[in-house]
Amino acid sequence: MDLLIDALGESFAPATAAFAIAAIGLNFHFGLTGLLNMGQAGFMLLGMYGYAISIRNGLPIWAAILIAMGTAIVFGAILGWPTLKLKGDYLSIVTIAAAEIVRYAGRSQTFVNLTGASVGIRGNEYKGPFEDLSPFPDERITVLWWTYHGSASNSWWLRLVAWTFVGLMLLVFWRLSRSPWGRVLKGIREDEDAVRSLGKNVYWYKMQALIIGGVIGALGGVIWSLGNSVQPDSMGRATTFWIWTLLLLGGAATVFGPVVGSIVFWTALSLVKGLAKLFIPESIMPSTVIEPFALMLVGVTLMLLVIFRPQGLLGNKKELAFHA
Amino acid sequence: MITKPDTRLLKAVALLLVAATAFVIASLVLGGDHAAATTVDPVVAPANTPKSQLVVQGLINGTVFGILLALAAVGLSLIYGTTGLSNFAHGEQVTFGAVLTYFLTTKSDVSLPLIPAQFNIGLPLPIAAIVAIIIAGGTGWLQDKLLWGPLRRRRIAALQQMIVSIGLSLALVNLFQWWVGGERYRLTTSIDSRLTFGDYYIGRQTLLSVVIALIALAGVAFFLLRTRLGRATRAIADNPALASASGIRVDGIIRLVWVMAAALAALGGILLALYENGLSFDQGARLLLLMFAAVTLGGLGQAFGALVGALVIGIVTEVSTVVVAPDMKYASALVILIVVLLIRPQGILGRAERVG
Amino acid sequence: MPDPTIVAGIDPVPGVAKPDAILVADGVKRRFGGLTAVDVAHFEVQRNTITALIGPNGAGKSTFFNLLTGFDQAQEGTGTFDGQPLRGMPPAKVARAGMVRTFQLTKALEGMSVMENMRLGAQDQPGENFFTAFVPPLWRAREREITEQAHELLHRFKLYEKRDDSAGSLSGGQRKLLEMARALMSKPTMVMLDEPMAGVNPALTESLLDHIIELKEEGMTVLFVEHDMHMVRRISDWVAVMAQGKLIAEGPAGSVMQNEAVQDAYLGAHHDTDLGEDL
Missing domain, CATH: 3.40.50.300 (P-loop containing nucleotide triphosphate hydrolases)
Structure with missing residues (x-):
């Protein structure tokens, strides 16, 4: 029973919301435009650094968020400039490389004063201003079966803000994907040359999609950092692959796919870990390997999804988002 | 894929030399304070070593690393060339070679996932390595038989297959962590003795690794250029439909390519584990991007491009430590990748593609 | 002739x-x-x-x-x-x-409907700008004109009945017609x-x-x-x-x-x- 409550608690955890937001960003890239961005974790990490470093230097929250978004805009523009004219594989390799460059730079001793190198930035250095805004009491609060702090770190306050953000981003995606702008992106996803022949500047639209998705990814990073700390290695390649898995799980190109995907992904992961701990004897699977075991299943899930149900839970088979 | 060894190879080598020279000069000019930081790296000379000497030693190390990286990466290029798949699980093939060799050669007790028993095999390293390479080749065969072959028959798009390979990579890297845990292991406990020439040095064992790698690479070149099967492989890379129509057994060749790619990756993994004096469950995952960078630099799908690209990456990685901190050396290799893509998107050896 | x-x-x-x-x-x-x-x-x-x-x-x-x-x-x-x-x-x-x-x-564009294919062919749709896209009143009027023009062309090219089908479901010849009609959307x-x-x-x-x-x-x-x-x-x-x-x-x-x-x-x-x- 505790297991089930824990797993259900995951379904509305701040991390679940943060990944849902990052996946909405990826949905602009892949779902709408067909761009293979394999560096979404890099956008998240930049958002985290942008926010945390700004706050640490005394900037107000709104300015820190703008800086987080601005970093993602610059990063997206630099990435897109050389690669959006090339074949899809190149974009995937360059984005994954660029995200790793961000991570290497973040954990390098060279910038230790800015980023804290591989240790990162501790939560108490940047969470203060956000937590001060909390209208909730400064104590642990129990709602139904779940007890979290009202305002600090992994709190009810953060949950409220995070899911409000998810709602906002869903609204943005819904509005844009049903606009003539979104129609151009869908056309590009189907066939760039056709859209070019109709007089649309394909390169510029792809750039816009890359940037807007990256900015949303950075916002996801900010939300994530408010529940954890800024640690470069938490935003490695695996993180990008999880975002892909949960987007494809929920259904690429659908409005609610990223959110459903994130909720199912994190709930299921928590369930699998809990069940493995309960039912598989220690002699066969020591508790230390339960994490890699669960993540191995994530990889297998991604494979099976892409092969057998690429449209995910909510997607439409006809609007398949894979184009060679 | 490769075509006739025409002037492009010469041009590429020239380009490589120019790039390397430019980089060395830049390092000499710019190499300021960071020389001190390199003392963190145990194999690097003391802080008062002249920069020019560090650069030359970096060139030596970089060439070694580049050759070993080329060996690991050539399979990635062959697979892309024949099937169009960017195989993100290739890094795990590299890890597999090293981990399996460790499993077979170590004197410590080891176990397998889900099997509550301890083993102690303790084969001599060369035999363990050969057995590991053969088993790794077998996994290549098995993978193509069970996974990639059926996907090709179902006409799953290359990009879709690429994401399948990402899933496979995620599954395997965690399986390896489950298998051997998070620590770093060494394949051999002996300490590599150094051959010194004046101010410079290279390990004896490293030199042997390089010779083995060069023989293997020469073998691949011989296979592709001089054997019937190799020519068929190149024909498939150039035009699969035409190759199939002219009676080449495309599926059989692709399976052979998978076996070769997996075996070469395993050999590369073993030699790299010796060179870096350690292996871990994510060894290949860390190298994957450098391999992609090498292959992309050389021109996706160009087998010899992988060699040229890997040398560039290897040299940049090692020489860059003169200018930037050692913990940024992989980052500098990736920066070079992006810069080269800007200037020459088709890679150093790639052909400009015909549009429409 | x-x-x-x-x-x-x-x-x-x-x-x-x-x-x-x-x-x-x-x-x-x-x-x-x-x-x-x-x-x-x-x-x-x-x-x-x-x-x-x-x-x-x-x-x-x-x-x-x-x-x-x-x-x-x-x-x-x-x-x-x-x-x-x-x-x-x-x-x-x-x-x-x-x-x-x-x-x-x-x-x-096979994943899109015939109608969406046609609309994409039109020029001067302000809603194709990122910022304007957020505010439908700025582009609804033009969208109606485009839709009307598309209807006319679809009638002429005998694709009107198929307007809500996905373009991927059309026959080879119908796709040729759609492509031509779509090109004409830009006048x-x-x-x-x-x-x-x-x-x-x-x-x-x-x-x-x-x-x-x-x-x-x-x-x-x-x-x-x-x-x-x-x-x-x-x-x-x-x-x-x-x-x-x-x-x-x-x-x-x-x-x-x-x-x-x-x-x-x-x-x-x-x-x-x-x-x-x-x-």
């Missing part, structure tokens, strides 16, 4: 100047490695005509087409469309300037058709030909690449022939096939090519 009066008085020699040329190409060269795919000294297209571009396989027709429409860049040469220089102009700009093309392998002055009849069943061929003739009647200029000489003879006012990258002959459809260079080019390449004549 071919109209000999429009082109009367124009010399049937390759590269001849036309009295009212809408499209002019000069000294266009495109090499791939050592191979020169296109080497056209001079070529003009007369306004409001149907001009066919023919030639044996590998003559460089499609490459020349790509060069004219901005999908490929020539190493040498210049061109103008309606007085505007074409050199270095990206394909989207060429299209916005009024020269819209279709493709040999039809590029219907072009010149339409470039790359093998419009390829892979279309005979029943639809007739209506496709009628549609092409209608384009001319509405004042547009048509340049098309085609293999089927019967079709070429039925609708084109003027025919230009390419072989081995060069423009080797020009003239009215009826007489150009008698040209010795043309016969050599065709017979040299394919002895069994049907030249569409009752020899």
Whole structure:
């Protein structure tokens, strides 16, 4: 029973919301435009650094968020400039490389004063201003079966803000994907040359999609950092692959796919870990390997999804988002 | 894929030399304070070593690393060339070679996932390595038989297959962590003795690794250029439909390519584990991007491009430590990748593609 | 029907100047490695005509087409469309300037509905701007106009019943029609058709030909690449022939096939090519 409550608690955890937001960003890239961005974790990490470093230097929250978004805009523009004219594989390799460059730079001793190198930035250095805004009491609060702090770190306050953000981003995606702008992106996803022949500047639209998705990814990073700390290695390649898995799980190109995907992904992961701990004897699977075991299943899930149900839970088979 | 060894190879080598020279000069000019930081790296000379000497030693190390990286990466290029798949699980093939060799050669007790028993095999390293390479080749065969072959028959798009390979990579890297845990292991406990020439040095064992790698690479070149099967492989890379129509057994060749790619990756993994004096469950995952960078630099799908690209990456990685901190050396290799893509998107050896 | 009066008085020699040329190409060269795919000294297209571009396989027709429409860049040469220089102009700009093309392998956007395909063809939709897209009142009115225009075209091309189906569910011929209708959404002055009849069943061929003739009647200029000489003879006012990258002959459809260079080019390449004549 505790297991089930824990797993259900995951379904509305701040991390679940943060990944849902990052996946909405990826949905602009892949779902709408067909761009293979394999560096979404890099956008998240930049958002985290942008926010945390700004706050640490005394900037107000709104300015820190703008800086987080601005970093993602610059990063997206630099990435897109050389690669959006090339074949899809190149974009995937360059984005994954660029995200790793961000991570290497973040954990390098060279910038230790800015980023804290591989240790990162501790939560108490940047969470203060956000937590001060909390209208909730400064104590642990129990709602139904779940007890979290009202305002600090992994709190009810953060949950409220995070899911409000998810709602906002869903609204943005819904509005844009049903606009003539979104129609151009869908056309590009189907066939760039056709859209070019109709007089649309394909390169510029792809750039816009890359940037807007990256900015949303950075916002996801900010939300994530408010529940954890800024640690470069938490935003490695695996993180990008999880975002892909949960987007494809929920259904690429659908409005609610990223959110459903994130909720199912994190709930299921928590369930699998809990069940493995309960039912598989220690002699066969020591508790230390339960994490890699669960993540191995994530990889297998991604494979099976892409092969057998690429449209995910909510997607439409006809609007398949894979184009060679 | 490769075509006739025409002037492009010469041009590429020239380009490589120019790039390397430019980089060395830049390092000499710019190499300021960071020389001190390199003392963190145990194999690097003391802080008062002249920069020019560090650069030359970096060139030596970089060439070694580049050759070993080329060996690991050539399979990635062959697979892309024949099937169009960017195989993100290739890094795990590299890890597999090293981990399996460790499993077979170590004197410590080891176990397998889900099997509550301890083993102690303790084969001599060369035999363990050969057995590991053969088993790794077998996994290549098995993978193509069970996974990639059926996907090709179902006409799953290359990009879709690429994401399948990402899933496979995620599954395997965690399986390896489950298998051997998070620590770093060494394949051999002996300490590599150094051959010194004046101010410079290279390990004896490293030199042997390089010779083995060069023989293997020469073998691949011989296979592709001089054997019937190799020519068929190149024909498939150039035009699969035409190759199939002219009676080449495309599926059989692709399976052979998978076996070769997996075996070469395993050999590369073993030699790299010796060179870096350690292996871990994510060894290949860390190298994957450098391999992609090498292959992309050389021109996706160009087998010899992988060699040229890997040398560039290897040299940049090692020489860059003169200018930037050692913990940024992989980052500098990736920066070079992006810069080269800007200037020459088709890679150093790639052909400009015909549009429409 | 071919109209000999429009082109009367124009010399049937390759590269001849036309009295009212809408499209002019000069000294266009495109090499791939050592191979020169296109080497056209001079070529003009007369306004409001149907001009066919023919030639044996590998003559460089499609490459020349790509060069004219901005999908490929020539190493040498210049061109103008309606007085505007074409050199270095990206394909989207060429299209916005009024020269819209279709493709040999039809590029219907298969995951989208027929109607969405059509709407995408329209120009000047303010909602295609990122910021305006957030505010529907700024683009709803234009969207209604576009939809109305699309309905008309879909009726004309007999695709109205299919408007809500996905473009992927259409037959090959219907996709060709959709592509042409979609190109017309931008109200072009010149339409470039790359093998419009390829892979279309005979029943639809007739209506496709009628549609092409209608384009001319509405004042547009048509340049098309085609293999089927019967079709070429039925609708084109003027025919230009390419072989081995060069423009080797020009003239009215009826007489150009008698040209010795043309016969050599065709017979040299394919002895069994049907030249569409009752020899």
